[in-house]
Amino acid sequence: MARRYAVAALLTSLATALLAPIPRPHNTKLHSTSVKEMSDMMREQRKLMEEDEQTKLVMQALRGANTNEDDFQDANVRMKVVEMREGEKDLPTTYDPEALADYFGKRPGAVFSRVLQVVSTSASYLTGLAWDAARGKLEEAEVARAAQLRRTIVSLGPFFIKLGQALSIRPDILSPRAMVELQQLCDKVPSFPSDLAFATICEELNVNSVKDVFSEITPEPVAAASLGQVYKATLRSTGDEVAVKVQRPFVLETVSLDLYLARQLGIGLRNFAPSFVTERLDVIDLLDEFAGRFYGELDYVLECENGERVREDMKNLPRVLIPKNYPEVTTRRVHVAEWVDGEKLSQSTADDVAELVNLGVVTYLTQLLDTGFFHADPHPGNMLRAPDGRLVILDFGLMTEVTDDQRYGMIEAIAHLIHRDYDRIGDDFVNLDFIPEGTDVKPIVPALARVFDAALAGGGAKAINFNDLAADLAEITFTFPFRIPPYFALVIRAIGVLEGIALVGDPGFAIVDEAYPYISRRLLTDTSPRLRAALKYMVYGQSERFDVDRVIDMLGALERFAAVKKLADRDVDIVISESRETGLVREADAPILDRSIVPQDEDAARDALAFFFGEDGEVFREFLLDELVKSIDAGARATLPIPRPPLASPRVTTFLAKLQPPADDDDRAAIENARKLVAFLLRNDNNVDLSSVAPSRTSASVLRQLRALSPVVNERRDDLRLFGTKLAARLAEKQLARNFDALGSLIAPAASR
Structure with a gap:
C-alpha cells in the first residue's frame, strides 16, 4: 500500500x-x-x-538526493566477474537474446560458475529476507535489508549495479525506502591494475606502448567505475589534455552472462506468474529495454558518437560545454575525450549555480522536445561547473x-x-x-x-x-x-x-x-x-x-x-x-x-516586434491573422458606422445591416483582445496593464515606443509589407463576401416577383 x-x-x-x-x-x-x-x-x-514520509522519500529519490558521488568505492569491496578463457571470441557485442542463448547454451561451465557466484553472494540476503517474511517483519526490517541488498549488488558486478540504479527511479516497481537505498549504489569500485589497463590500450590502439599515443599519463586512475576506469593524459599528436577511459577486463562476458540468466528467469516468470502481475510488469520487456541501452554503454565507439552528436545539438548554447571526443583514438574498449576541470554542480557554492540550473533546464528540454536525443544518465556527478562559468555535461554512454x-x-x-x-x-x-x-x-x-x-x-x-x-x-x-x-x-x-x-x-x-x-x-x-x-x-x-x-x-x-x-x-x-x-x-x-x-520598455517592444515579424514568428503571425482581421473589421464598423436613413424601407435597412453589421458582444471582445495584445507587444512597463493607465499617459507611452521601434520597422519593412498585404487581402475578402450577401438580400426579393 x-x-x-x-x-x-x-x-x-x-x-x-x-x-x-x-x-x-x-x-x-x-x-x-x-x-x-x-x-x-x-x-x-x-x-x-x-x-508524508513515503512521499518525501520518493521526491528525494527522484532528485538524486541520496546518490553516492564518490570517485572510488570502499577498498574492501570486491567485484566478482566470470573469467572466460576464450575471452570475447564469438560473443555478441550488441544485444541479441537469441545469440546470447546460443552462445551460453554451449558453455554450461561458465553458466554454472556464475550461478554459483550469484547464489553464494546473495544467500545471506535471501535467507534474512525469508526470515523477516516468516516473522511478519518485512516492513520493519526494510531499511536494513535494503542496505544489505545494496552491498550484495555491488559485489555482483556491473549488471546488478546498473539494474539497481535503473530501478531506483521506478516508484511503480520499488517501495520508497528501497528506492532511497538503491540510489546509494556506487558505480565506483576498486580499480584494477594499471598494467592491465595499459595493455588494453596497446591492444585496442595497436601500439607497442601507451607512450606512443600519450606523452603523459597518470600511473594510477583518477576514478574507477564498474565498467572502466579513467586516467588523465596528454595526447602526443596535439598536446591536448584528455580523459582516457579503459574498460574493465571480462565486463562484456560477465554482463552478457547475467543478461542471459536474467532473461531465462524472466521467461519463467512470464509463463507462471498470475496474469494481473504480467499485465502491469512484463519483466522481459523491461529487461530488453534496459539491456539494449546497457550494451550501448559497453561500446565506447558508440559513446564517442553520442558525445559528438550531443555536442553538435548543443552548439547553439555556447555556455554549455560538451567535451570534445577523439574518435581517431577511440575503440570499443578505450574512449578518449577532452579533459575538463570543474566542480560538481550539486556541490558548487558559486554565485551562478541557479543560473546554470536554468541553463540545464533549457539543455535537457532541448534534448527532450527538440532533438529527441536524451541524456539517460542524469545524475548529479555528470553535471559540472567549469572555472569559466560554463555548464559541463559528461558521460554519453547511456542515451535514449x-x-x-x-x-x-x-x-x-x-x-x-x-x-x-x-x-x-x-x-x-x-x-x-x-x-x-x-x-x-x-x-x-x-x-x-x-x-x-x-x-x-x-x-x-x-x-x-x-x-x-x-x-x-x-x-x-x-x-x-x-x-x-x-x-x-x-x-x-x-x-x-x-x-x-x-x-x-x-x-x-x-x-x-x-x-x-x-x-x-x-x-x-x-x-x-x-x-x-x-x-x-x-x-x-x-x-x-x-x-x-x-x-x-x-x-x-x-x-x-x-x-x-x-x-x-x-x-x-x-x-x-x-x-x-x-x-x-x-x-x-x-x-x-x-x-x-x-527585457523592459523599448527593448521589450523591439524584441517583440522582431519576433513577430522574424522567421521564428511565422507560426504566430499566421495564427493571429484571423483574430486581427476580426478585430480590425469590428473596430472599423464600430468607429465608422454607415448611417441608417430614418425612412428607409425594410429592404434597404436589411441591405445596410448586412453591408455593415453593427458591433455585437463578440466584436467588442475582438476589439478588446486586439487592444490588450498591441499594448503587450508595444511595451513591458513592469508588467503594468495599460488599460489601468490614463489615456494621455498611454498615448505618450505608445508614441515613445513607436519612435524607439523605427529602426526595427525599417529593418523588417519587407516582412511588414507582406503581412500588411495579407491582412488587407483578408479584410477585402471579408468585406467582399459581406457585399455579395447584402446585394443578394436586395436582388432575391426582386427576382421572386
Missing part, C-alpha cells in the same frame, strides 16, 4: 507542478499567477507533500531516443490538462505509453476529473487534500494496467536532479517556472501540424473562443525564455559581469536568479 501511495503522490506532484504556472480558472475568469505566487505555491506544496509521437504527446497532454479535457487526457495516457493501446479509458475520466479539479481549484496547496487525491490516483494507477514507461522515468529523473540541485541554494525554486517558457516557445514557433493544432487548442480550448490572456501569458513566458537564452548565447568571458549589470544575477549575498526579469 505504501508503494501505491508513493506512485499516487508522485503523479499528484507532477500534475499540480505542471499546472501551477498556468493561468487557472477562478470564478469563471482567468487568473494570471505571478512568478512569486508560483514559487510560493510550489514551496507550500512541497512542504505539505513532504509531511524520444520519438516525435512522445515529444508532441507530452505538449498535447499539457494543453489538455490546462483545459481540463479529461476525455483527451485518458487518450494521452495511451499515446504516451502509460496505458497499453486498446484499453478502454472512459472509466478513468471521473477519477481524473476529481484529481485535476482539486489541483486546479483556488486556495493553493493548502486547499488540496492529498489523501483524497492519492486515493483517486491509486484508482487510476492500480485499477488500470498503468505503468511508467522507461523513457518517462528518465525524464522525471533528469528534471528531478536539476530541481534537487537548485533547491540547495533556492528553496523557492520551481522547475515549472523554467519549463513553461520553453514549452511556450515550442508552441509559438514550431511549424509541425501537430504543434500548430496544439497551439490552437491551447488558446481556444474546448469553447473555441480566443483567449488573449493565455496568449499574453505565453508571450511573457517566451520573453523569459529569451532572457535565459541570451545569457546562454553570450560570450563566456563577459556573461558573468554583464548579467550582474543587467540584474539577471544578484550579488554574492543573494545568489538567486531573478526568473521574472525580462
